[in-house]
Amino acid sequence: MxxxxxxxxxxxxxxxxxxxxxxxxxxxxxxxxxxxxxxxxxxxxxxxxxxxxxxxxxxxxxxxxxxxxxxxxxxxxxxxxxxxxxxxxxxxxxxxxxxxxxxxxxxxxxxxxxxxxxxxxxxxxxxxxxxxxxxxxxxGPFCKPYYNSVVSTFCYQLIKQKTPEIIIDNKVDxxxxxxxxxxxxxxxxxxxxxxxxxxxxADKSIKVSSLLKKLLFFKESYLKLGIIPKLRNEFDVNLFNSFRSYIRIKDIKSDLVLHNDERGYLFENIKEMTGGQTFFSSTKPGITRGNHFHKNKIERFCVVSGEAIISMRKIGSRKCFNFKVSGLNPVAIDIPIFFTHNIKNIGREDLLTLFWSNEIYDSENPDTYFLKV
CATH class of the missing domain: 3.40.50.720 (NAD(P)-binding Rossmann-like Domain)
Incomplete structure (x- = not known):
């Protein structure tokens, strides 16, 4: 064809x-x-x-x-x-x-x-x-604030610790x-x-005040408490992904608290109110997984054993961001949408990684598009 x-x-x-x-x-x-x-x-x-x-x-x-x-x-x-x-x-x-x-x-x-x-x-x-x-x-993600969309302006202001102002509380499509x-x-x-x-x-008609209320909830839940918020429908997921896109890449890594005692150690990988699935992988030394991006999927990586580099690059950009991670100092990294990403085992032992996604995997619609970082 x-x-x-x-x-x-x-x-x-x-x-x-x-x-x-x-x-x-x-x-x-x-x-x-x-x-x-x-x-x-x-x-x-x-x-x-x-x-x-x-x-x-x-x-x-x-x-x-x-x-x-x-x-x-x-x-x-x-x-x-x-x-x-x-x-x-x-x-x-x-x-x-x-x-x-x-x-x-x-x-x-x-x-x-x-x-x-x-x-x-x-x-x-x-x-x-x-x-x-x-x-x-x-x-949506990457929309210029203070220009076309009140959504982008509010997201930018909230992440920059500014106070959004509602000029006219109209219902907007x-x-x-x-x-x-x-x-x-x-x-x-x-x-x-x-x-x-x-x-x-339109996907949704909503008052500006109700829109701001949702975004304030995202800020409180995700940025302050470290909890993936309740996302009740497709609009909420899209709004949350738009909100996340204004977070600086260097700030998408969250340190996890390691609790040690005579039995070993424990840490909490994720707190979420929206469902989805977790999955686990073992990766041989020198092997790279990934080299793909997602349009909608919210995804978290957490290395629990071994050493790795998680790399990502925004589609259309040449700038690559690298995070060196280790199971000895566990961190959570939330992958932004429209960033192609991979994880490489740089250690001498098998790399063990825990993943979470807000979506249950659907082979008919995997939301996975292959592109090298």
Whole structure:
């Protein structure tokens, strides 16, 4: 089967990061084509980019600044992309990231309304496919605080020991970024209609005060008491993983208290209120386990005997973090999502490691994607 080539504008942004990660490392039937920002100021490069694509997901946009600047910038991006599309001889499916801000009639929303109109006109006039996705508030790991999402701002503030402030306690519709990616990928494969205007369904509608209450509970339980909190549903898991993503990597290691007496020693590996499973491994000297990452799974490593190095690297980054661990001084290390990781036995004896995951292993949906650290 020939791979579909998926071009993504704004791929270095929050949604772009998660979409490009899915295309590059998770879906083997898709091929990622990057559209750097400077292509929009170089006609030939933009036309070359368009010619390589079967589908283009247009995420690039400006959502902060003076009203005139936001509107003119975003419409210019649309016009430049349409101009490049008009030079292409093959059919292309254009997927446009619009926003529920359309309804608010602010500058960003107005630019999205105009973008939808222009892409519709292009699609109908050239017999190409166009899909507009009207997207609610998006949250998830690595979202920039003080920018788009109140979730990211609150998480960042709580971890930095700051006090979040609620300006207006409205009910807000939220979608987790990975669920948005699923929607986009579904539309990439969807060949039903020429023009579609889709209202993307939110995962949850919640008051800002209720959202903050959940995050305060995560902080109290996880950061102060060292307990994996009760996660009642998928939204809670996604919110907790988003919260964890703002913790510095050097702070994901927790020292465990070793209780010694004449019988030997004892330590508590994990306190949790959310279920899941524990598992145990023995690893021969010099052997490395892992080299994979997870999108959703909360996972804890604890070496109980032997010596090891636990290494991890954020997807898309070259920076590697290493933790030297030993059963003589047990520590718990909680693996962040979207960090490929491994554990290597660096000792002379078998390495014994205890693992915990919030999910019971499902061979049909293992949430495990192999990639070398």
């Amino acid at each position: 020939k791979k579909l080539s998926i071009g993504v504008t704004g791929y270095k942004g929050f949604i772009g990061y998660h979409l490009s990660t899915h295309i590059k490392y998770i879906d083997d039937n898709l091929n990622f084509i990057a559209c750097p920002k400077n292509y929009f100021s170089d006609k030939e490069k933009l036309e070359s980019f368009v010619s390589k694509c079967d589908v283009i997901v247009h995420l690039a946009a400006k959502n902060r600044g003076e009203d005139d600047e936001v509107i003119s910038n975003n419409i210019a991006l649309v016009d430049q992309l349409i101009s490049a599309l008009n030079t292409c001889k093959k059919k292309i499916h254009l997927i446009f990231a619009s926003s529920t801000q359309e309804s608010n009639r602010n500058a960003y929303g107005k630019s999205k309304i105009e973008g939808v109109k222009k892409f519709q006109y292009w699609a109908k006039g050239t017999n190409n496919k166009f899909t507009s996705l009207k997207i609610p508030n998006v949250f 939220f979608i987790y970024v990975q669920n948005l990616v699923k929607t986009i990928v579904h539309e990439i494969y969807n060949n039903k209609r020429l023009v579609q205007l889709i209202n993307v369904k």
